[in-house]
Amino acid sequence: MEKTIAGKTISVNDEGFLTNFAQWDKSVGEEIAKENSITLTPRHWEVIDYIQNEVRKESPLSIRKVGKSGVVDIKEFYALFPNAPLKTATKIAGVPKPASCI
């Protein structure tokens, strides 16, 4: 599926996750955040950086892992990205939705 985000044509899946990280940039992240009623602050960006780094290292993500990362604890992670923090944060970061295993 194609979608226009921040004036660019971006391919996304049916849940709105980017399918090609190369199409991501900060303005894309900001617009997806806005769709989720979030205004990104420097704290949000620290978490997004962390998530993108982990994905680059191919290391699987979980809420527990983010909570132990030293970047944020789970409470703050929820405060920053309410409801489903890992899902929302990965969507904004332009990376695949974590396959919380099987």
Place this chain on the structure above:
Amino acid sequence: MKKVVILGAGTAGTMMANHLAHKLDKEIWSIYIIDERKEHHYQPGYLFLPFDMYEPSDIVKPIKDFIPKSAHFINKSIDKIVAINNMVHLNSGENIYYDILIIATGAKIAPEEIEGMNGKEWYRSVFDFYTYEGAINLRNKLRSWEGGKLVVHITEMPIKCPVAPLEFSFLADSFFKHKKMRDKVDITYVTPMSGAFTKPKATEALEHLLVDKNIHSVGDFAIESVDNETKVIRDYGGKEIPFDLLVTVPTNKGDAIIERSGLGDELNYVPTHKATLQSKEHKNIFVIGDASNIPASKAGSVAHFEAEILTENILHFIHGEPLKESFDGHANCFIETGDGKALLIDFNYTHEPVEGSFPFPGLGPLRLLKESRMNHMGKLAFRWIYWNMLLKGTHIPFVSAQMQEAGKHFD
């Protein structure tokens, strides 16, 4: 003599001892298998125990009965693995040196991870069914429970047999219907995932069943605490769900031995190559079953498929040949749906469960992702197959270690 040492005589360790006893040259190799328990538990039976569908004697048998005569069974607790010295240290003080080590110490529940979970309501109104004690205590509770809010809950993923909590919900619906008290019980299924299961097609089918059976579901719930006073579970976002009876699957973790040995990730699972089952850090250490971190289901059927492939790879390793990257994450699980019916799912790393027939393409007799009585018979037969074929490492006719794509309706 050279030594293969297997840690854990559960599902995976026992299968490996049997496979290797057939395949290794007895003049050169001796097999040691270590477990602190005397009894082998058929864990899938824990699901049926609370509903009085199985007796304890159906699911507990002596470990020794399943270990091949040529292997040495050591009934002791393992303290730690000292990988740089190729050595295992037992709590009794002994050291056992190995040429090849197979880690099969499984996974267990860790209710202490969540504040209040094993507080004063533990085994009063808060239960697990992932241990023998939990399942028996829950059975006793259910025998006299008069109804109210039943919450079936998953703490965090991954867990063993990820469909078991759903099955529990379905069986509970059926159990209360038979007791003519379904109208007195309100069932809610609570999960940290966004849907009922991790794979889209199966989630669709399963969510449909939840609705049909009048089971409410709450997704994206990451539990922070269990409040023993007000009897609610609370998540990090502040959401609260009240319960009269909480049946939870606590966090699952690898055994503490993995942590003591410095070999695990944040949940004590051993980083393992997902296609060869060799540990990522040590060439002569292999990992099978629930103890590894591979992205496959933690299930006995998965361990069975892994065992066939790991046996081949250990032979390759011994002969100095390259390992085969052949494990595809194959899983095959029956899902009890209550009222004497079940679903069957068959999937791997890359293919999600879809509809179709199994094991014979186009013929069945089992139907994939559809409720049927035949599938329920299959689930019950699984116990016999487990004790009589699976543990002994006997190949199950027509079911290959790698997933078959024929007979499945992929888009």
